[in-house]
Amino acid sequence: LQSQEKWIYFRRSFYYVSSTRKPWNESRWDCRQKDADLVIINNDEEQEFVRRWKTRMWIGLSDTEKEGTWTWVDGSPLGSQSYWAKSEPNDAKGVEDCAEIHSYDEQQSWNDAPCQNEKDWICERRVK
Ligand code: 2F8
Numbered sequence: 544l545q546s547q548e549k550w551i552y553f554r555r556s557f558y559y560v561s562s563t564r565k566p567w568n569e570s571r572w573d574c575r576q577k578d579a580d581l582v583i584i585n586n587d588e589e590q591e592f593v594r595r596w597k598t599r600m601w602i603g604l605s606d607t608e609k610e611g612t613w614t615w616v617d618g619s620p621l622g623s624q625s626y627w628a629k630s631e632p633n634d635a636k637g638v639e640d641c642a643e644i645h646s647y648d649e650q651q652s653w654n655d656a657p658c659q660n661e662k663d664w665i666c667e668r669r670v671k
């Protein structure tokens with residue numbers, strides 16, 4: 544399988560970094576077809592690992608269901624462990640419900656952006 548070559552192992556998960564750009568929903572669908580999901584970031588080490596691959600990537604965090612309530616793709620709420628950039632999430636123009644990670648600042652690298660925007664993405668498959 545061609546795609547298997549692209550999985551990167553780190554701390555009991557495998558990660559897949561896309562080489563095309565898609566909207567958040569389609570990015571998530573691609574991960575799910577790979578028996579994975581968009582990445583869930585749980586700690587500083589994972590944040591630093593994920594951040595370095597591309598300039599901007601979708602992560603598995605959205606507030607589509609309820610504005611202002613950020614939820615990971617596994618249904619868990621975003622806790623105190625977050626890495627929003629300054630003044631984010633700002634729901635600019637009222638249309639930003641999906642989270643991206645960017646590579647500019649380690650501790651402040653998440654932004655909410657319009658879910659329809661096409662971005663690279665990163666999938667995570669946890670080791671069972
Ligand atoms: O300055 C932060 C701001 O930058 C952009 O808006 C100008 C982003 N917009 C898009 O990604 C479409 C905002 O999400 C971000 O808050």
Ligand code: CA
Pocket residue numbers: 631632633634635639654655656
């Ligand atoms: Ca924003």
